[in-house]
Amino acid sequence: MGERGALVEGLRAYRLIAGMWVRSSMTYRTSFVVTVFGNLTVTGLDFVGILLMFSQVDSLGGWSLPEVAFLYGLSVTAFGIADLLLGSMDVLGGRMRDGSFDMLLVRPAPVLAQVGADHFALRRLGRILQGGVVLGWALASVDVDWTAAKVLLVPVMVVSGAMIFSAAFVAGATFQIFAQDAAEVQNAFTYGGTTLLQYPPTVFGKDLVRGVTFMVPLAFVNWVPAAYVLGRPYPIGLPHWAAFASPLVAAVCCVLAGLAWRTGLRSYRSTGS
Amino acid sequence: MDSGFIELDGVEKVFDVRKKTGFMKRERRQVRAVDSISFRVERGEMVGYIGPNGAGKSTTIKMLTGILTPSAGRLRVAGIDPSRERTRLAHRIGVVFGQRTTLWWDLPLIDSYKLMHRMYRIPDARYRENLDRLVELLGLGDLLDVPVRQLSLGQRMRGDIAAALLHDPEVLYLDEPTIGLDVVSKSKVREFLRELNAEHGTTVLLTTHDLQDIEQLCKRVMVIDHGRLMYDGPLTGLHEAGESERTLVVDLERELPPIEAPAPARVVRVEGPRQWLAFPAAESAAPLVARIAAEYPLVDLSVREPDIEAVIAKMLHTLADTPEPPPEPATA
Numbered sequence: 187m188g189e190r191g192a193l194v195e196g197l198r199a200y201r202l203i204a205g206m207w208v209r210s211s212m213t214y215r216t217s218f219v220v221t222v223f224g225n226l227t228v229t230g231l232d233f234v235g236i237l238l239m240f241s242q243v244d245s246l247g248g249w250s251l252p253e254v255a256f257l258y259g260l261s262v263t264a265f266g267i268a269d270l271l272l273g274s275m276d277v278l279g280g281r282m283r284d285g286s287f288d289m290l291l292v293r294p295a296p297v298l299a300q301v302g303a304d305h306f307a308l309r310r311l312g313r314i315l316q317g318g319v320v321l322g323w324a325l326a327s328v329d330v331d332w333t334a335a336k337v338l339l340v341p342v343m344v345v346s347g348a349m350i351f352s353a354a355f356v357a358g359a360t361f362q363i364f365a366q367d368a369a370e371v372q373n374a375f376t377y378g379g380t381t382l383l384q385y386p387p388t389v390f391g392k393d394l395v396r397g398v399t400f401m402v403p404l405a406f407v408n409w410v411p412a413a414y415v416l417g418r419p420y421p422i423g424l425p426h427w428a429a430f431a432s433p434l435v436a437a438v439c440c441v442l443a444g445l446a447w448r449t450g451l452r453s454y455r456s457t458g459s
Numbered sequence: 460m461d462s463g464f465i466e467l468d469g470v471e472k473v474f475d476v477r478k479k480t481g482f483m484k485r486e487r488r489q490v491r492a493v494d495s496i497s498f499r500v501e502r503g504e505m506v507g508y509i510g511p512n513g514a515g516k517s518t519t520i521k522m523l524t525g526i527l528t529p530s531a532g533r534l535r536v537a538g539i540d541p542s543r544e545r546t547r548l549a550h551r552i553g554v555v556f557g558q559r560t561t562l563w564w565d566l567p568l569i570d571s572y573k574l575m576h577r578m579y580r581i582p583d584a585r586y587r588e589n590l591d592r593l594v595e596l597l598g599l600g601d602l603l604d605v606p607v608r609q610l611s612l613g614q615r616m617r618g619d620i621a622a623a624l625l626h627d628p629e630v631l632y633l634d635e636p637t638i639g640l641d642v643v644s645k646s647k648v649r650e651f652l653r654e655l656n657a658e659h660g661t662t663v664l665l666t667t668h669d670l671q672d673i674e675q676l677c678k679r680v681m682v683i684d685h686g687r688l689m690y691d692g693p694l695t696g697l698h699e700a701g702e703s704e705r706t707l708v709v710d711l712e713r714e715l716p717p718i719e720a721p722a723p724a725r726v727v728r729v730e731g732p733r734q735w736l737a738f739p740a741a742e743s744a745a746p747l748v749a750r751i752a753a754e755y756p757l758v759d760l761s762v763r764e765p766d767i768e769a770v771i772a773k774m775l776h777t778l779a780d781t782p783e784p785p786p787e788p789a790t791a
Contacts, residue, residue: 199578202574202577209566210563210564210566213565213566213606286559288526289554291524292526293578294546294579295546296546455527455528456528457474
C-alpha cells in the first residue's frame with residue numbers, strides 16, 4: 187500500500203467511523219440540539235467580548251473593528267474546520283490509558299484516520315458557522331480595494347489555516363503518545379492559538395509574534411496574509427511574498443505532523459506506553 | 460514447506476520502564492516482558508495460553524496481533540510479519556478482548572456489524588451468509604436491533620465474538636472470553652468456540668483464568684511465567700506437573716467424623732454435616748463418589764475445579780524444585 191493508497195484508505199475509514207459517531211449522537215436528539223445551541227452561544231460570546239472592547243476604544247493596536255473582525259473570522263473559521271475534523275484527538279491519551287487504543291491497531295485501517303474520526307461531533311459546525319458569519323460581515327465592512335489576488339487569498343487563508351490547525355491537532359496527539367495526560371498542552375496550541383489570532387499582532391510583544399511566526403507558524407493562518415489584504419505592514423517585517431506562503435507553510439506543517447505521528451506510533455508499538 | 464501457522468522463534472519484548480525517583484530525576488530500568496519464547500501452532504489448533512497476571516500473556520498476544528513490535532526474534536502469523544504488515548494481517552485475524560468491547564455503545568448491534576462489513580470490505584454475499592450463521596449459532600437474533608448499552612455482559616460478549624468473525628479470520632485471539640459471564644453464557648460461548656474450531660477449522664488462541672475454559676476447549680496448553688514458556692503440552696500433563704487437586708464437597712445427613720476415603724483422596728475440611736475432600740485432578744471423581752455413597756448417608760455433592768492460579772503456582776513451584784529445563788515445545 188503506497189502513500190496514496192493509505193490516504194484513500196484513511197479517508198474512507200474516517201468517513202465510516204465519523205458516520206457512526208454522528209449516528210450515535212443522534213440517538214440523543216435533545217442533547218444534540220442543546221449542545222449545538224450551547225456551542226453556538228459560547229463561541230458567539232467570544233466575539234461579543236471583542237465588540238465590548240470596541241465600545242470603549244476606536245481601534246485595537248491600530249486596527250479597526252472590521253479589520254479585527256476579519257482576523258477573528260478567518261481564525262475561527264479555519265480553526266472550526268480543523269476542530270470539526272480532528273478536534274477529538276485529545277481523547278487519545280485516555281484511550282491509551284484504558285487500552286482501547288489497541289483495538290484500533292487490529293483494524294485494517296490507518297490508525298491516524300481512526301483516531302481523527304474518534305468522537306466526531308457535528309455540533310462543532312457551530313464554530314464554523316459563527317466564524318463564517320463574522321468573516322462575511324468583515325468582508326462587507328473592511329475598507330479594501332479588492333484585487334483578484336486579495337479575493338483569492340481569502341479562501342486560501344481559510345484552507346491553509348485549517349491545515350495548520352489540523353497539523354497542530356496531530357502534533358498534539360503525537361505528544362499524547364509520550365505524555366498521556368498532556369491533552370491540555372495540545373489545547374494550549376490549538377484553542378490558545380485561535381484566541382491569540384483573533385487579535386492584531388500589533389497588540390502582542392515582538393518575541394511572541396516571532397515565536398508564532400517561525401516556531402509554531404500560526405501567523406500564516408491570518409496575520410501575514412490578512413496584513414497583505416488590508417494593506418498593513420507585516421508583522422516583524424517579513425518579505426512581500428510571505429503573504430502567499432501560507433499554503434506552503436501549511437503543507438510543510440502537515441508533512442511534519444504526519445512524520446511525527448508516524449514516529450510516535452512506532453514508538454508506541456515498541457514501548458507499549 | 461512444513462511450517463506452523465503461528466510461528467515464534469526466540470521472540471523477546473523488552474520494555475524501558477522509567478520510574479520517578481525525584482522531582483525531575485527518573486530511573487530507567489529494562490523489563491523483559493517476554494523472554495525468548497518459541498512455539499508453533501498448526502492451522503486448526505485450539506490452544507490455551509495461561510499464566511499469572513503480568514507473566515507476559517497479553518504482551519505476546521499484542522505482538523501476534525501486530526499491536527506491538529518484538530524487540531528480538533522472528534514472528535509469523537499466516538506467513539505475515541505482524542508488526543510490518545499490520546493492516547494486511549488485520550484481514551486474517553479476529554481479536555476479542557474480554558474486558559473491552561468493539562461494539563458501538565449507543566447504536567443497535569447490527570450497526571456495528573454493518574461497519575465491519577464495510578471496513579473489512581467483506582463481499583455482500585459472504586457477509587450475509589456469515590452474519591446469518593453467527594446470529595443463529597450465538598443466539599443473537601432478537602438482539603440485532605437492541606442498542607449495545609442495553610445488552611447483558613454475556614450478550615455483549617457473544618456480540619463481540621460475532622463481530623470478530625464476520626470477515627472469516629483464519630485465527631481468533633480471545634483474551635478472557637468468559638470473564639464475568641454466568642454459567643449459561645459461559646457454556647454457550649464455549650460450545651460456539653468448539654463448533655467454530657471443528658466445523659470451520661479456525662485456529663483459536665485463548666488466554667483465560669478459567670480452567671474449565673481450557674478443559675473443555677483446548678487439547679494443548681501453554682503456560683508462561685516471567686516471560687518464559689514454562690510448559691507446552693496437553694492439559695493432563697499440566698495437572699500432573701502441578702499435582703493439582705479437585706475438591707469434592709459432600710453433604711451428609713448428619714455430622715459425622717471425617718470420611719475415610721481411599722488415598723490419595725483425603726478430607727481437608729469438616730463443617731457440620733458438610734465435608735471437603737481433595738483428590739487428584741487427573742482422576743475421575745466417580746469411584747470416590749460411588750464409594751462414599753455406598754458407605755455414608757449422602758444427601759448432596761458437588762465437585763469444584765482447581766483454581767488455575769493454584770495449578771500454575773503449584774506447577775511453577777514443582778519446576779523450580781526440579782532443576783530441569785522447561786519442556787520443549789510439543790510440536791516440532
